[in-house]
Amino acid sequence: MVCPRIGANVPVRGHTPGYRVTARAHTWVGDNGRMEMPTNERSQEPPVLVVGQDGMMLGGGDEESREIPVTEMVEQPAKVMRIGSMIKQLLEEVRAAPLDEASRVRLKEIHAGSVKELEDGLAPELVDELERLSLPFTDEAVPSEAELRIAQAQLVGWLEGLFHGIQTTLFAQQMAARAQLEQMRRALPAGSHHEDDGNPHQGPIRSGPYL
Known part of the structure; x- marks a missing residue:
């Protein structure tokens, strides 16, 4: 089995001479000249479960088996x-x-x-x-x-x-x-939660020797 470089032109046996196939990422060419996917990519991925704030499953599973909050x-x-x-x-x-x-x-x-x-x-x-x-x-x-x-x-x-x-x-x-x-709150920019503090009628505090 030959692993081509990504984006390289690879001749495929059994086709018209001069015909070339551009290999994609994660694409393999077998000994029979056919393109095959790696075994780990052909395997079925496990389902993704989403849990809500109440601890109940929101999706990714059978809706009939979802437990209803009391x-x-x-x-x-x-x-x-x-x-x-x-x-x-x-x-x-x-x-x-x-x-x-x-x-x-x-x-x-x-x-x-x-x-x-x-x-x-x-x-x-x-x-x-x-x-x-x-x-x-x-x-x-x-x-x-x-x-x-x-x-x-x-x-x-x-x-x-x-x-x-x-x-x-x-x-x-x-x-x-x-x-x-x-x-x-942690995702807010630094100092943004202090912008409403203090007297709202005061202007911004200036830096320097003069106020």
Whole structure:
């Protein structure tokens, strides 16, 4: 195999005499007279992944496998937080005092209504997860105090995990924005961040023995 010089005229066997081919950079001529690319250039390059400020992949991969930030999956955060606070308070009431049958029936209805209201403020992905985890009570039987405590505690724990994920995502976004701002400040020319300091009515400071 012969490696021609870049830009050199190289005769190719098997063609009309006098016919020449100008070799390009990284072009090789094999023993059979055909132009071939080096093996390392024919190999497929690895995909390039772009990560955004929230730590999520923005491109270079399968869009369907991209994980959605939890902040975008809570469509009504204020409503979800109100219902979560109510459920937590109900759990404390169930633990504090014994409940009669009428109270247990009432809490059963509140629990089912709370789950339904939560689903209205969540994205479909979180709704599916909540339905898989929170098993509804049977329509006939009245739940016991233990069953109510377990159901309420499970729902409270799920909501606390959701809120923790939101806080973590927001903190990561703030840190990324702060790092980006610091990078922009470092990219500014020297002394440009001091041009607005001092009295804006004063003229520029002159050098020399006289002011």
